[in-house]
Amino acid sequence: MHGGESVQVHGDSLPPRDRPPSRVGYGAEVATQGILTGEGVLLEAEPASFASRMLGAAIDYLLAAAVLVAALIAASSVGVASDSGGRIAVIVAMVTVLVLVPVTVETLSRGRSLGRLVSGVRIVRDDGGPVTVRHAIVRALVGVVEIWALLGIPALIASIASPHGKRLGDMVAGTYAVRVRGGPSGRAPLVMPAHLAGWAHHADVARLPDSLALAARQFLGRAPQLSPASRAELGTRLTAQVLTHVHPWPPAGTHPELFLAAVLAERRERELATEAARTRRAHLEADAFTRLPYGVPDPTT
Known part of the structure; x- marks a missing residue:
């Protein structure tokens, strides 16, 4: 999938990669200013x-x-x-x-x-x-x-x-x-589609902006309440925009909602792994900070 090649997702031909897709408006008004944490909290x-x-x-x-x-x-x-x-x-x-x-x-x-x-x-x-x-x-x-x-x-x-x-x-x-x-309460949990796990594990999803990730997360949470036409249109538009930040692209024929779920689930897992590593480093730094130098025993222990 290179250059002007398009990807078939759920029967629709998405914009070629070198053609900028239209901006997604859903959730943009909420996410234009903010920091999205690994827990899905803005x-x-x-x-x-x-x-x-x-x-x-x-x-x-x-x-x-x-x-x-x-x-x-x-x-x-x-x-x-x-x-x-x-x-x-x-x-x-x-x-x-x-x-x-x-x-x-x-x-x-x-x-x-x-x-x-x-x-x-x-x-x-x-x-x-x-x-x-x-x-x-x-x-x-x-x-x-x-x-x-x-x-x-x-x-x-x-x-x-x-x-x-x-x-x-x-x-x-x-x-x-x-x-x-906000917070994750009331949202359906993100689940990695089994058939996309291998692709997502090797895909580059780090460039996905927080605002776009939030818009995609909100869409997946509210998709069942949308009309079929609006759901299909918005899912395709979001997928087109997310594709510009993901490499390589998913397998041809991937459903837009499954693609978005795979990207967000993989992004979450990587952030959790990064946070776990950061916590381990913080434990080591805190231990080094509290330990007295030159082997002097701690009077509090």
């Missing part, structure tokens, strides 16, 4: 609202404060052999609650936390990508000063003044908060 490109950020932050910091107070009370009730031992216990408790726990949770959850889960917010990089352990460490360390030491006043002022709602930690780390919009 993140708004616009920053999260001030109220959402404050709600998530209030939950997280109240929980952290409660845990810290409980840890300090537990340390004092147990008692220590010396004043230096008491100071070490306090420092270890503060570092664990204010730095290590937030860094670990934010890294492994890709920018989420309990408070952000409740408020529907996620922390992402300025380019829209997931945060790494480096971003989480910077945010946590700056947060110790701007939030805990200075009672959150600098963070509040910076968040109000910043067009993206960034606190100082976000400005230093290069991150900001976005609102998670």
Whole structure:
């Protein structure tokens, strides 16, 4: 399938590969601005609202404060052999609650936390990508000063003044908060068509734009509710546009909906594999960060 050769899909001749297909309008108004995650969740490109950020932050910091107070009370009730031992216990408790726990949770959850889960917010990089352990460490360390030491006043002022709602930690780390919009609930799961699995495994689907992937996903979820004529027309149009981002093309005679399902299922599996590898690296980086140098034993263990 090269040059001007066309592909027969469900009896219809799709546009030749070197001829740009018409743009697909279905779902485009929803997906023109956003980041599509591997779970099929659309993140708004616009920053999260001030109220959402404050709600998530209030939950997280109240929980952290409660845990810290409980840890300090537990340390004092147990008692220590010396004043230096008491100071070490306090420092270890503060570092664990204010730095290590937030860094670990934010890294492994890709920018989420309990408070952000409740408020529907996620922390992402300025380019829209997931945060790494480096971003989480910077945010946590700056947060110790701007939030805990200075009672959150600098963070509040910076968040109000910043067009993206960034606190100082976000400005230093290069991150900001976005609102998670929509979700996979209520959608039929993506299933790889068995006869297309071999082709999809070797196909290049990485160039598929997020907006087009979202439009195709919405179409597959709502196709049963469309009239037969609209379903066939829209499926063919979406397939024609997706074909410009996929190589090699599917076998001749492939049904448009099966083709779209195969592309999206393969894209999802590759993103899940990438995420699993990223999580393993984050575990290793977090372990290296918390391990004391030169074989010094960890006083918390």
